[in-house]
Amino acid sequence: MDMPRSAKLPAVFLCALLMSLSVCGRPGPVLADDDPFPILPGLESAVEFWKLVFTRYGVSEVIFHDPQEPLKIYKVVNIDDDGDARRLIKEEIERILQAEGLKVEEQRVRAQRGLKERFASALALSRRYMDQMQRILREEGLPVEIAYLPLVESSFDIHARSRAGALGMWQFMPSTGRKFLRISPGVDERRDPLESTRAAARLLKQNYEVLGNWPLALTAYNHGREGIQRAVGEVGSSDLAEIIQRYQGPSFRFASKSFYAEFLAALEVGRRGEEFFPGLEYHSPLPLEELPVDRAISIAALLKPTDISHAEFLEWNPALDSRTKDIPGGYRVKVPPEKLEALATVYKRIVGSSPNKSNLLALSKSSISWILHQVAPGETLSQIARNYRVSVNAIQRANGLGSAHRIAAGQQLKIPKG
Numbered sequence: 001m002d003m004p005r006s007a008k009l010p011a012v013f014l015c016a017l018l019m020s021l022s023v024c025g026r027p028g029p030v031l032a033d034d035d036p037f038p039i040l041p042g043l044e045s046a047v048e049f050w051k052l053v054f055t056r057y058g059v060s061e062v063i064f065h066d067p068q069e070p071l072k073i074y075k076v077v078n079i080d081d082d083g084d085a086r087r088l089i090k091e092e093i094e095r096i097l098q099a100e101g102l103k104v105e106e107q108r109v110r111a112q113r114g115l116k117e118r119f120a121s122a123l124a125l126s127r128r129y130m131d132q133m134q135r136i137l138r139e140e141g142l143p144v145e146i147a148y149l150p151l152v153e154s155s156f157d158i159h160a161r162s163r164a165g166a167l168g169m170w171q172f173m174p175s176t177g178r179k180f181l182r183i184s185p186g187v188d189e190r191r192d193p194l195e196s197t198r199a200a201a202r203l204l205k206q207n208y209e210v211l212g213n214w215p216l217a218l219t220a221y222n223h224g225r226e227g228i229q230r231a232v233g234e235v236g237s238s239d240l241a242e243i244i245q246r247y248q249g250p251s252f253r254f255a256s257k258s259f260y261a262e263f264l265a266a267l268e269v270g271r272r273g274e275e276f277f278p279g280l281e282y283h284s285p286l287p288l289e290e291l292p293v294d295r296a297i298s299i300a301a302l303l304k305p306t307d308i309s310h311a312e313f314l315e316w317n318p319a320l321d322s323r324t325k326d327i328p329g330g331y332r333v334k335v336p337p338e339k340l341e342a343l344a345t346v347y348k349r350i351v352g353s354s355p356n357k358s359n360l361l362a363l364s365k366s367s368i369s370w371i372l373h374q375v376a377p378g379e380t381l382s383q384i385a386r387n388y389r390v391s392v393n394a395i396q397r398a399n400g401l402g403s404a405h406r407i408a409a410g411q412q413l414k415i416p417k418g
Contacts, residue, residue, distance in 0.1 A: 036143045036145070036214045037143070037145055037214055037215070037218075037263070037264060037267065038215075039264055040215060040239070040240055040241040040260075041241060042241040042244070042245065043240075043241055043244075043260070043261050043264075045069065045070050045071045046070050046258060046261035047261045047264045047265050047268075048070075048071060048265075049065070049070035049071050049261075049265075050070075050258070050261055050262045050264075050265035050266070051265045051268065051269060053112060053114060053115050053116075053265075054115055054116065054119040054265060054266065054269050054276075055116060055119070055269055055276045055277075056114070056116065057076065057113075057114025057115070057116055058114045058116045058117055059081060059113060059114055059115070059116070059117055059118065060078050060079070060080055060081070060114075061076050061077070061078055061079075061113070061114040062076070062077050062078075062079045062085075062089060062092075062111050062112070062113050062114075063075075063076050063111070063112045063113075063114065064076070064077065064092060064093065064096055064109055064110070064111055065109075065110055065112065066108050066109065066110070067107065067108070067110040067254050068108065070258075074096045074100065074109065075092065075096060077092055079092075081113065089111045092111070093109050093111060096109050097109055110254065118155055119151065119155070119266075119269070120277045120280055121155065122150075122151050122155035122156045122157075123151065123269070123270060123273050123277065123280065123282075124280055124281060124282045124283055125155070125156040125157075125283050126147075126148070126150070126151065126156045126270065127282040127283050127284070127285060128156075128283040128284070128285060128286045129156065129169075129193045129197075129285075129286065130147055130285070131285055131287070132193075132194060132197075132287065132288065133147040133193070133194075133197045134147045136194065136197045136198055136201060137197070137201055140198070140201040140202065140205060141205070142201050142204060142205060143214070145267055146200075146201070146204060146218075147197075148263070148266055148267045148270045148271075149170075149200075149218070149221070149263055149266075150169045150170060151266040151269075151270055152259070152262045152263055152266050153169070153170060153171045154168065154169050154170070154171055156169055157169065158191050158192075158193055158196075158318050159191060159318070167188065167190040167191065168188075168190035168191050168192075168196050169193055169196055169197075170190070170196045170197065170199065170200040172190045172196065172199065172200075175376060176203065177189075177190050177199065178375075178376045179203075179373070179376060179379075179384075179387055180198070180199035180202055180203065180373075180387070181195055181196065181199050182195075182319070182328070182330070182331070182412075184328075185321070186320070186321050186323070186324040186326075186328070187319050187320055187321070187324065187328060187331065188319055188321070189319040190319075191318040191319050192317070192318055192319035192334070193318075194288065194290070194332075194334065195319060195332070200221075202387070202388075203221070204217055204218070204221060206225070206387070207220045207221065207225050207228075210225060210229070211225070211228060211229070211232070211238070212238055213238060213240075215240040215260050216228055216232070216238060216240055216243075218259065218260050218263055219240060219256060219259050219260050221259070222255065222256050222259040223251070223252060223256040223259070227249065227251065227252065227256075228243075230249065231243045231247040231249060231252060234247060234249075235247050240260060244257045286316075286336075287336065287337060288316060288334040288335060288336060288337075289334075289335055289336070289337050289340045290332040290333065290334060290335075291332065291333040291335055291340065291343060291344055291347065292330075292331075292332050292333075293327050293328075293329060293330070293331050293332070293333055293347065294329055294330075294351070295329040295351065296326045296327065296328050296329050297326065297327050297347065297350060297351070298325060298326055298327075299313065299320075299324065299325060299326065299327055300325070301350060302327070302333075302343065302346055302347060302350065305342075305346050306339070306342050306343060306346060307342075308335075308339060308342075308343070316334040316335055316336070317333060317334050319331075330412075330414070333347075373388070373412070373413045373415050375407050375408065375409055375411045375412075375413060376409060378409075379407070379409070380407075381395055381396070381401075381407060384413065384415070388415045390415060390416050394416045395413060395414075395415060395416070398413075398414040398415070398416050399413055399414055
């Protein structure tokens, strides 16, 4: 391939380049004291750096910058994302280190590929789910701005899978996902945008209750709650900016340190999408109602009397594997409002009770009185009860468990809604 074309930039903050992003010559925006997601002093340049990554530089451009001073950009080089990219990036870093008189062990040069195209695509896709996600966050008592977090986590791709095994829009690992979602060979609710949003809301709520502020709670979503608790303990502060500066935990690296700043940048760009991406064609919203299924039912039997195709049904219900034949009991079937009555009528006919047309809509809107939880290895009833904010006795009654009953990993429990 041709040698990369470099655009040499001075190793200082480029005011001419960044003036449109309002970072040169004046401090960053001042947010109200009650804003749950403030730009903390010291993180302004990190937020502006990620705004550049999201809106100015494309996938063929690699930004070589100082990870401790993100807006200190040494070079932006065109490098195609192919088999030679890793070698070319390594060679460019070596040239910059030599030119700047830096030592390798100082780790003051980092390569970041631009994400403009990917971010624009994710922002367009976000409109498909945003209204319902924000409704769920309101119901859980959380700030609706959290609905923009998948711009950073997964680009709103419900099928996104990381090399480590995280899956879905909210990138749940199996161990964490099983605390809130059904994960089995035929059903994986990490792929369901509504169920996974509920799960993310509950996890983030727990983070906030333990850590006390949203900058730490969001960082814990990436780094883990226990890891952030260790950082708070060692530094002796709940100020994320101070932790970033002082904490030296071996796994607390650039990704974790940058996660909150990435979110703030994504939030601002997401809110001002028309300014950053004029003419962007957004996906149409996909409103869905929910029909609780109390017991297992055949998908084929449910769909046969309707005009709903199997492909349509799976599009609305991505948690179901394409090979799954039966919907398990406790699952909430997702269906567009105009299809709800027909599907509910068929379901009631199959299970043997006549539907009441006047309450079909009420049935679909969270009338289910419990959700299913698959017990993870080592979990106790007390831990599960704490996670769902219900009593141990309530779980025992819902599942017919005696006071001395022991639960086993993989067991399905009905959890009464708190």
